[in-house]
Amino acid sequence: MRIAVVLALCVTAAGVAVVVGGGPAAAATVPTGAVSLESVNYPGRYVRHLDSLGRIDPVTTASTAQTKADATFTVVNGLASPGCYSFQTKGGLFLRHRDFRLRTDANTGDATFRADATFCAADGSVAGSVSFVSYNYPSRRIRHRDFALWLDPIQSVADSSFRVTAAWAPKTNRNPVIPGLFADPQIASFGGRYYLYPTTDGYAGWAGTYYKAFSSTDLVTWTDHGVILDLAPDVSWADNSAWAPSVANRNGQYYLYFSGGLATGNTAKQLGVAVSAAPTGPFRDALGRPLVAAGQFAGGQVIDPAVFTDDDGRSYLYWGQGVARVVPLNGDMISYDPAQVRTITPAGYNEAPFVFKRNGTYYFMWSENDTRSEDYRVAYATGPSPVGPWTNRGVVLSKSGSVRGTGHHSVVRAPGTDVWYIAYHRFAVPAGNGTNRETAIDRMQFNADGTIVPVVPTL
Structure with a gap:
């Protein structure tokens, strides 16, 4: 039996209100993840793509595997708006309109494509159905x-109404763990729950402007908590390039460290810090200015913040592309002594520093090569303190089979255990690249001597 998902017809944090044809505002929410879309007035016909063109065709249990796959879409974060939706095919393309004809194409990341591939949900012609504006x-x-x-x-409401049903070709792979295009994930554990803070991806030039938060109790089922900080309205000194966030907890507050730049004029990236009473925000800019300004320290690009808090409660801020730097943060978590900034750039380092501690040993990890390269990968070193000195231990995560561009990671320990996980991004499988990336999580294990067993990325 095909079971339709009943849609809530109200405005929520994940929904959007729309006005169509002069009628009243209507809103609906659609579950993210793999679904199929059945025509309301032609039951048994489903939205599918055939030779790249969108249509509705019969699909049954006797249909071929390819037909079922063609009638399956992953509902993801709207490429042009987080309050709306985009539809990704099993082959990694996106449903979009071109000259008002629906078709599937690869995401170019430009503003026109993102808008053409974004649809807002409204109530359909019958209860439990939805229409896409x-x-x-x-x-x-x-x-x-x-x-x-x-x-x-809008002419016939029924012709534009669909029931959201279980997917004809459901997701069977472990990864990606959250649907859609997200990169540079920071994974953390607060209060017995896991949190993911990624870069919103899919933009040409990595020009995203906002951050979202996701949480889970089991690293499998994730709740989307919506936008937690949007540079354009929330930050006075940046409106573009919302990259690679990091969140730390102290003083009963949560601190979001982030990269930001301007879309025009001065394009140099800078680091900021925002604060919230909850790990899911909303966050507010704590300073009204950058925490680390472009050009404040010679060499390297000011991006990719990461925070490590040692057993004595002292926190350290790491950052930098091309040059890796570290400084102890003051107790307020929003200031530091510039005279204490140290350069700790290891051989092979490009970006994405990350530090954790296990059994008295400090692990300093980073990404090598360019994020646009399929050879983007993670290496690490060990040392006796949060600032080194460091002994290089080599590459620990790299491409494997169809999984390419594995990097910009973070690590979390399951509370109360010695079980560790690594979150990272990869080129979206199968049609990704350096700006169409997705977030994955795998186990990270250790040898008896404390070195890390190389991680084999899983589908």
Whole structure:
């Protein structure tokens, strides 16, 4: 039996209100993850792509595996708006409109493509159904016409209404752990719950502006908590390049360290810090200015913050592309003594520093090569203190099979155990690249001498 998912017809943090054809505001939410979309007025026909073109066709249990895959989409974070949705095919392409015809294409990351591939959910013609409104043409909805999918002005409500059902080709792989394009994940554990803070990906030039938070109790099922900081409205000195966040907990507060730049004019990146009473935000800019300014220290790009808190309660801020730096943070977590900044750049270092401690040994990890390279990878060193000196231990995570571009990671220990996990990004499988990346998590294990067993990335 095919079971439809009933949609809540109200505005929520994950939903969006839309006004179509002069009618009243309507809103719906759609579950993220793998789904299929059944036509309301042609039951048994499902949205699918055939030779790249969108249409509705019959799909049954007797249909071929390819037909079932073509009728399966992963609902993801809207490429143009986190309050709306985009639809990714099993082959990694996105459903978009071109000259008002629905088709599937690779995400180019430019503003036009992102808008063409983003749809806001509204209530459909019958209870439990949904209609999809174009993000950039809000008077038009996805509609089937002679079984082909078009973006049309609303005529027959039934022709533009769909039931969200269980996927004909459900997700079977462990990774990615969150649907959609996200990179540079920081994973953390607060109060017995895991949290992921990634870069929102899929933008040409990595020009995303906002951060989201996800949480889980088991590292498998994740709750999307929505946008926790948006540079454009929330930060006075940056409106672009929201990259590689890191969150730390102290003084009953949560501190979000982030990269930001300006879309025009001075494009140099800087580090900021925002604060919240909860790990899921919302966060507010704590300083009204950068924590680490561009050019404040000679050499390297000011990106990729990471915070490590030692057993004595002292926290250290690491950052840098091209040059790795570290400084102890003051107790307020939003200031430091510039005279204490140290350079700790190891051989092979490019970016994404990360430090943790196990059994009295400090582990300093980083990413090598360019994030656009399929050979992007993670290496590490060990040392006796949070600032070294460091002994290089080699590469611990690299490409394997169809999994490429593995890097910009973070590590978390399961509370009360010696079980460790590594979160990282990779090129989205199968159609990803250096700006279309997804987040994965795998076990990280240790040899008897404390060295890390090389991690084999899993699908």
